[in-house]
Amino acid sequence: MTAWQRRLRAMVAIFGIATVVVVYLSIGTRRTAVRPPPLTRLPPHVTVASEGNKAQQNRLTARDFQMTAAKMQSYDDGSSKWTKPQIYVQKPDGRTFVLTADEAWSGPQQKQKQFMGHVKLVASDGFEMTADQATHSADDAIVRVPGAVLFKKGHMSGSGTNGTYDQNSDILTIAEQAAVTVTDDAGHPTTEFTSGTAVLDRLQHGLTLDMHVHVVRGMQIIDTDHSSARLNAKNDVVTYLELRGQSRVSGGSAIRNMSARDIDMDYSEDGRTLERVVLNGNAQVTPASNGESTRSMAAESLDVLLANDGSIVSATGRGNVRLDLPPSGDSPGGRITARTMDASGQEGRGLTDARFTDAVEYREPARKGASPRVVRARTLAASLDGDAVKDAAFTGNVNFEEDDLKAGAPEARYQPAMNAIALAAPDGAGVSHVTIDQIEIDAKRINVALDSRQISATQVKTTLRPKPATSRGSDGRASSANNMPGLLKQDNAANVNADALEYTSATGKAVYKGNARLFQGSTSISGDTVTVDREHGDLTAIGNARSTLDLETGRVTGSGDEIRYVDTARTVTYSVAPAGPTRGRGVGSAGAPPGGRRGSAEPVHDAQVKGPQGDLHAERIDVVLASSENRMERLEAVTRVTLSMETKSAVGSRLTYHAEGERYAISGAGAVLATVQSMTAATATTPQSCREMKGRTLTFYKATDSIEVDGNDETRTQMRNIPCPAPSSR
Numbered sequence: 001m002t003a004w005q006r007r008l009r010a011m012v013a014i015f016g017i018a019t020v021v022v023v024y025l026s027i028g029t030r031r032t033a034v035r036p037p038p039l040t041r042l043p044p045h046v047t048v049a050s051e052g053n054k055a056q057q058n059r060l061t062a063r064d065f066q067m068t069a070a071k072m073q074s075y076d077d078g079s080s081k082w083t084k085p086q087i088y089v090q091k092p093d094g095r096t097f098v099l100t101a102d103e104a105w106s107g108p109q110q111k112q113k114q115f116m117g118h119v120k121l122v123a124s125d126g127f128e129m130t131a132d133q134a135t136h137s138a139d140d141a142i143v144r145v146p147g148a149v150l151f152k153k154g155h156m157s158g159s160g161t162n163g164t165y166d167q168n169s170d171i172l173t174i175a176e177q178a179a180v181t182v183t184d185d186a187g188h189p190t191t192e193f194t195s196g197t198a199v200l201d202r203l204q205h206g207l208t209l210d211m212h213v214h215v216v217r218g219m220q221i222i223d224t225d226h227s228s229a230r231l232n233a234k235n236d237v238v239t240y241l242e243l244r245g246q247s248r249v250s251g252g253s254a255i256r257n258m259s260a261r262d263i264d265m266d267y268s269e270d271g272r273t274l275e276r277v278v279l280n281g282n283a284q285v286t287p288a289s290n291g292e293s294t295r296s297m298a299a300e301s302l303d304v305l306l307a308n309d310g311s312i313v314s315a316t317g318r319g320n321v322r323l324d325l326p327p328s329g330d331s332p333g334g335r336i337t338a339r340t341m342d343a344s345g346q347e348g349r350g351l352t353d354a355r356f357t358d359a360v361e362y363r364e365p366a367r368k369g370a371s372p373r374v375v376r377a378r379t380l381a382a383s384l385d386g387d388a389v390k391d392a393a394f395t396g397n398v399n400f401e402e403d404d405l406k407a408g409a410p411e412a413r414y415q416p417a418m419n420a421i422a423l424a425a426p427d428g429a430g431v432s433h434v435t436i437d438q439i440e441i442d443a444k445r446i447n448v449a450l451d452s453r454q455i456s457a458t459q460v461k462t463t464l465r466p467k468p469a470t471s472r473g474s475d476g477r478a479s480s481a482n483n484m485p486g487l488l489k490q491d492n493a494a495n496v497n498a499d500a501l502e503y504t505s506a507t508g509k510a511v512y513k514g515n516a517r518l519f520q521g522s523t524s525i526s527g528d529t530v531t532v533d534r535e536h537g538d539l540t541a542i543g544n545a546r547s548t549l550d551l552e553t554g555r556v557t558g559s560g561d562e563i564r565y566v567d568t569a570r571t572v573t574y575s576v577a578p579a580g581p582t583r584g585r586g587v588g589s590a591g592a593p594p595g596g597r598r599g600s601a602e603p604v605h606d607a608q609v610k611g612p613q614g615d616l617h618a619e620r621i622d623v624v625l626a627s628s629e630n631r632m633e634r635l636e637a638v639t640r641v642t643l644s645m646e647t648k649s650a651v652g653s654r655l656t657y658h659a660e661g662e663r664y665a666i667s668g669a670g671a672v673l674a675t676v677q678s679m680t681a682a683t684a685t686t687p688q689s690c691r692e693m694k695g696r697t698l699t700f701y702k703a704t705d706s707i708e709v710d711g712n713d714e715t716r717t718q719m720r721n722i723p724c725p726a727p728s729s730r
Contacts, residue, residue: 048074069104078108085115087136089167096124097167099136099143111138119145121165127153127202127235129165129172141167149174151200154236155183155190160198170202178209182238182271190271191238192216195227205231207238215241220252224263237271240264247279254310256294257286260302277304287312287350295387298322299341307347315351317341323354330417331388334364336380345384356380362392364416370451371403375414375421389416398423406435407448419451432457437505437534438465453505460501460512464494464532483508486537486567487523487549487630494520496530508534516541522550525563537567545574549611549623552631553659556611556623572623574607578639606640613657613664613702614645632659641666648700651675662702667710674698676707679724690724 051071069082085104089097102117113136121129121143131145142164149163151172158181160174178198182191196211207229215222225245229238243249243263250257254274261281267274279285279302286296288310297304300319307313321341327333338356345351362375378396382389392414400407400414400421409423409432423432423446434441434448434455443457466484484490499514509531512518516530518539528543541547545563549556549572560574606617611632619639626633635657637643643650643664652666652674668674673694680689697710 043073046073047076048072080106082106082113085113087113089141091167094124095170098122099134101134112136113138123170123202125153125202125234127151129163131163143167153202154234155185156231156236157181157183158193158198158200172198172200172202174198180207180209182236189216190218193227193229200235202235205233205235207231213243218252221250223248232269232271237269239267239269239271241267253288254306254312255285255304256288257284257296259284273308274306274310276306278302279304283317285315289387294326296324297341298324309347311345311347311350313345313347313350315341315343315354321356323356325389326387328386328388330419332365332367332416333387334362334389334416336363336382336389337361338380343384350386351384354380354382354384356382360394362394362414367419367451373400373402373450375400375412377412389414391415402450404436405448405450405453407446408433409446420447420449422447431461436503437508438467439463439503439510439534440465441501441503443501455501455503455505457501457503458499460496460498462496462501462510462512464496464534466490466493483534483537483567485532485534485539485565486570487539487565487572487625488520489523489630492520494518496532498530508536510534522548522555524548527563539565547572547574549630551611551625552629554612554632556609556632558607558609558621558623560607560621570625570627572625573620574609574623575620576605576607578619606642609635609637612659613662614643614648616644616655616657617642618655634658645702647679647705648702649677650698650700652698663699664701665697665699667697668695676700677722678705678707680705688724690722692720692722 049072066088067082067085069085071083073081075081082104083102085101087099089099099115099119099121101115101119104116105114106112114133115136116133119131119134129143129149129151131149132147133145135144136142137144145163148159148161150159151157158174158179160176160178162175164173164175165171175197178193178195180193180198181189184190193207193209193213193215195209195213197209199208200206201208209227209229211225213222213224213227215227222241222243224243224247227244228242230240231237232239241264243265245261247261247263248259249255249263249265252274255277258277258279260279260283262279264278265274266276277285281300283300283302284296284298285302285304287294297315297317299317299321301317303314303316304312305314318340321338323336323341325331325333325335336356338360339358341354341356343351343354345353357379360377360380362380364373366372375392375394375398377394377398379394381393383391394412394414395410398409398412400412407421407423409425410429411424411426413422413424415421423434425431425444431442431444432446434446434457436453436455440463441455441457442461444459446455446457448455464484484494488494496510496512496516496518498512498516501510501512503510512530512532514528516528517524517526518530518532525539525541525545525547527541527545529541531540531542533539541563543561545560547558547563549558558572558574561576562574564573564575565571566573606619607621609616609621609623613635616635616637618637618641620637622636623632624634624636625631635655637655639653641650641652641655643655643666650664650666653669653672655664655666657664666674666676673696675692675694676698677690677692678700693707693709695709699708700706
């Protein structure tokens with residue numbers, strides 16, 4: 001070591017000692033140092049452990065979320081564990097969410113967090129969701145619960161498994177075993193939902209349920225494949241319910257049963273009252289009733305409105321409409337089908353009016369002693385009283401059917417309680433038509449009492465059909481109320497026209513009034529009133545009665561105040577009212593010569609029959625027919641009898657004519673003798689001559705000039721020649 005180095009070392013040592021002295025003097029006496037507490041050794045892989053932690057995330061200038069915890073540990077893989085964590089999230093719209101748990105784990109990126117133990121999510125509007133465990137993603141703000149989950153909000157609560165909650169959209173989804181309950185203010189359940197899945201959209205106020213949806217709403221049971229419920233603003237009251245797929249509803253105070261593919265149920269704002277139901281796809285509704293049965297409605301679609309008391313006040317049906325009515329009071333019930341229905345009603349009464357259109361069919365079951373009936377038409381306007389049709393107005397090609405009665409008309413009014421139908425044809429709309437007892441009735445108006453089968457009609461045209469030959473008696477004639485009048489041909493139809501008709505099926509009696517006329521081929525009978533008695537085969541014409549009978553023995557025409565045919569007697573009677581004190585001439589007054597006029601100063605109205613027997617006048621004339629053929633057997637005339645033929649004439653009180661042999665017998669009455677005048681034709685050697693014979697009873701023949709006198713009256717017989725009348729200038 002050199003000398004300068006030794007000197008330098010000495011100088012440094014001296015400077016160091018001096019410095020120490022200066023420092024010592026400046027700080028005073030040295031204090032004893034306090035050792036820090038020993039550090040706790042961290043668990044393996046833990047890099048950081050702390051308490052009372054707080055973290056937040058900001059995007060732009062808005063705070064996204066804030067997280068606090070009692071303890072936090074970070075691990076060497078970047079993950080973290082939080083004890084008593086709390087995540088506070090505030091949305092731009094002001095909504096806030098708080099998520100708490102016993103502990104939480106976060107992944108390496110701190111974006112996925114898993115919460116365990118008493119997991120609870122609380123929203124600022126009162127919504128709560130709880131679970132045993134959950135995960136939260138910072139990327140999508142979705143809380144996922146793999147196990148059981150519970151939620152509640154006001155009057156609504158629910159449960160399930162495998163749930164998710166989207167904080168951005170406020171949508172809660174329960175993927176399995178969903179159950180939702182709505183309660184009233186007292187906490188009593190009002191609506192309970194169960195389904196495979198449930199989705200609660202809190203922003204859109206909707207609850208969607210899927211897979212085997214079952215709803216209990218008071219006494220109402222609802223089942224469907226899929227359901228969507230509309231909630232009130234607080235998301236705790238159901239105000240609208242949509243059912244989709246195999247939807248069924250039973251029970252309830254308003255509607256007992258309803259079913260369809262899809263059903264929409266609209267409730268009042270408080271969710272207590274059902275106000276409207278819309279059903280689509282094979283829809284059916286049965287209103288509630290205290291009785292054993294009630295009416296039901298069905299259609300492809302139904303739209304039903306209800307009053308506050310639950311009564312149906314409007315019902316609209318479209319496509320394959322059906323209204324079933326149970327027996328009620330005097331109504332036997334029935335079924336109405338159509339393509340459309342529009343019904344209305346009143347609170348407390350239910351439906352009171354219904355209109356059906358297109359392909360209308362009204363069916364009614366058989367009443368006691370009657371057959372089922374059906375009415376078809378284009379439209380039907382029905383008045384309803386409870387479950388019964390009080391009045392039914394059909395229009396458009398109306399057809400009414402029972403086993404023994406058929407009817408048709410442009411319009412018809414049916415009253416089930418009255419058991420009556422009225423058929424009408426407005427001007428220019430055709431006619432009304434009824435077929436009953438082999439009678440076809442065409443008229444402007446036809447009224448039918450269905451129980452008694454009494455029919456009245458106006459402006460009538462009828463056709464009387466013969467009964468089938470297989471249902472006739474051994475004599476070839478019908479044997480019931482379907483008889484053709486025996487005066488007519490049994491194998492041919494007959495027609496009767498009149499201003500009005502009264503027909504009673506039980507007696508087979510038809511009374512035609514006003515310009516009445518019956519005709520069959522050349523046969524006709526007319527009068528102010530014509531009565532056809534089909535039970536007995538009788539026929540009567542009264543008032544200006546006229547007839548033309550096409551008999552096998554020749555055509556016979558007749559007239560009188562009355563024409564009456566009695567089938568049991570096989571007799572046609574022509575008659576007039578008996579002459580009064582100033583009416584008619586004496587029975588014994590001289591008659592006109594053959595072809596001449598009667599010698600009466602006062603015209604007399606008598607019954608008249610003109611035919612093969614000649615022109616016969618009397619107060620009464622009976623034409624007696626054969627028992628099984630429409631041929632004249634004999635003819636009886638009484639009171640004021642006059643007969644005119646080509647070569648003979650006769651006057652007396654009674655005349656009998658026998659068609660076989662063409663024999664006449666005429667007699668007088670009391671002191672008045674019968675008179676016969678005859679004319680003998682001129683020959684080459686003998687001029688024409690006429691004679692008159694009087695006697696009590698005179699018998700003569702149509703084809704001969706001989707006149708026989710009753711032997712008991714020979715002393716009173718008078719015979720004389722008379723002038724022959726001048727030839728007729730025809």
